[in-house]
Amino acid sequence: MEKFTGNFTQQEPIPDEAIEAAVAVMKSGRLHRYNVVGDDPGEVALLEQEFAAAIGATYCVAVASGGYALACALRAVGVKPGDRVLTNAFTLAPVPGAIASIGAMPVFVGVTEQLVIDLDDLAGKAGQADVLMLSHMRGHLADMDRLMAICDAAGVKVIEDCAHTMGAKWRGRFSGTDGLVGCYSTQTYKHLNSGEGGFLVTDDDEIAARAVILSGSYMLYGRHLAAPGPEVFERVKYHTPNVSGRMDNLRAAILRPQLKRLKAQCEAWNARYRAVEAGLRGAPGLTVVERPEQEYFVGSSIQFLLFDWAEEKIAAVMERCAARGVELKWFGGAEPSGFTSRYDSWRYAPSTRMPASDRVLKAILDMRLPLTFSLEDCALIARIIRAEVGAVYQGETA
Numbered sequence: 247m248e249k250f251t252g253n254f255t256q257q258e259p260i261p262d263e264a265i266e267a268a269v270a271v272m273k274s275g276r277l278h279r280y281n282v283v284g285d286d287p288g289e290v291a292l293l294e295q296e297f298a299a300a301i302g303a304t305y306c307v308a309v310a311s312g313g314y315a316l317a318c319a320l321r322a323v324g325v326k327p328g329d330r331v332l333t334n335a336f337t338l339a340p341v342p343g344a345i346a347s348i349g350a351m352p353v354f355v356g357v358t359e360q361l362v363i364d365l366d367d368l369a370g371k372a373g374q375a376d377v378l379m380l381s382h383m384r385g386h387l388a389d390m391d392r393l394m395a396i397c398d399a400a401g402v403k404v405i406e407d408c409a410h411t412m413g414a415k416w417r418g419r420f421s422g423t424d425g426l427v428g429c430y431s432t433q434t435y436k437h438l439n440s441g442e443g444g445f446l447v448t449d450d451d452e453i454a455a456r457a458v459i460l461s462g463s464y465m466l467y468g469r470h471l472a473a474p475g476p477e478v479f480e481r482v483k484y485h486t487p488n489v490s491g492r493m494d495n496l497r498a499a500i501l502r503p504q505l506k507r508l509k510a511q512c513e514a515w516n517a518r519y520r521a522v523e524a525g526l527r528g529a530p531g532l533t534v535v536e537r538p539e540q541e542y543f544v545g546s547s548i549q550f551l552l553f554d555w556a557e558e559k560i561a562a563v564m565e566r567c568a569a570r571g572v573e574l575k576w577f578g579g580a581e582p583s584g585f586t587s588r589y590d591s592w593r594y595a596p597s598t599r600m601p602a603s604d605r606v607l608k609a610i611l612d613m614r615l616p617l618t619f620s621l622e623d624c625a626l627i628a629r630i631i632r633a634e635v636g637a638v639y640q641g642e643t644a
């Protein structure tokens with residue numbers, strides 16, 4: 247019986263070029279982003295300029311984490327304590343957590359069988375809030391043309407959580423550039439790795455200026471290279487609190503060389519994704535997620551669905567796969583576990599049951615695809631899942 251011996255949480259090493267840049271920052275002693283000398287703009291300011299250019303945004307602010315970027319975006323667009331914010335029922339805890347962190351209230355919108363936000367449910371709930379915090383959970387992009395039309399018609403501002411879609415595109419437009427603000431994470435498990443870190447991008451002058459000051463710029467905003475001019479800061483500087491969450495030069499030094507390789511990395515993830523998908527497609531009892539042709543996704547993780555399976559059978563699949571070295575995560579579990587939790591686990595944010603979404607959440611099995619896996623590893627993983635799903639499924643129907 248074949249076994250897989252790789253590690254689902256092991257990322258690639260930091261590239262040598264990035265290590266050398268990090269060592270140079272440490273040797274200089276100038277780790278704080280505003281601690282620069284002469285005409286050197288510093289690693290963080292350069293990274294912001296390069297990230298904005300890479301995805302076609304006007305402004306970019308680098309911050310301490312993806313979760314910080316989300317909360318900063320909410321503040322920068324004017325969300326106040328007590329406001330309601332629409333968000334996905336299928337997402338990870340930092341998303342409702344960012345909304346709660348500023349005293350606002352998440353209103354959950356359902357998930358479809360394609361694992362994207364349910365646009366009919368969104369249209370029905372759009373009157374309940376002025377802001378949608380849209381999570382492109384697990385890299386699945388909703389129809390962004392229809393989503394933006396619904397939100398524009400209802401006067402709903404869109405903040406995109408692109409923690410899983412850095413480098414992805416909808417009809418050629420980079421994820422994070424359709425909404426008013428795009429937020430990204432550079433935490434170890436995401437598409438760039440600085441341990442912790444994040445970005446916020448926008449084309450809006452005042453939101454950009456507020457985000458810079460919020461991030462902890464004091465009155466040093468003139469040192470930013472991907473920010474609006476001083477006249478915009480003049481309009482907002484007395485009314486915007488400093489909520490420190492800056493990125494430092496050390497992390498930025500590690501990220502700049504990685505950003506240059508992002509496109510190639512995305513292609514490498516997708517080759518792995520396609521290898522697993524090909525091995526799973528057509529397996530009895532199992533549904534793969536068909537990806538729309540308008541979507542360029544980044545397959546850094548893969549999901550498949552076991553619709554209407556009994557919980558014990560899903561548990562049996564997970565146990566049998568784990569025994570052969572394949573770690574699956576289940577989003578349907580009643581108890582939050584590891585990185586996964588369900589919308590009703592966030593009891594600080596009351597929700598009403600969404601039966602159609604609950605059926606989807608119960609069916610989702612999820613797996614990371616780190617670039618340390620080879621294509622052969624991916625084919626082996628798919629063979630193991632296919633065999634174990636098949637064994638449990640046949641047991642069920644026999």
Ligand SMILES: *Cc1c(COP(=O)(O)O)cnc(C)c1O
Nearest residue numbers: 311312313338340407409431433
């Ligand atoms: C990781 C993640 C975040 C938050 O990023 P951090 O950098 O860990 O704060 C937000 N949303 C989703 C969907 C994530 O997976």
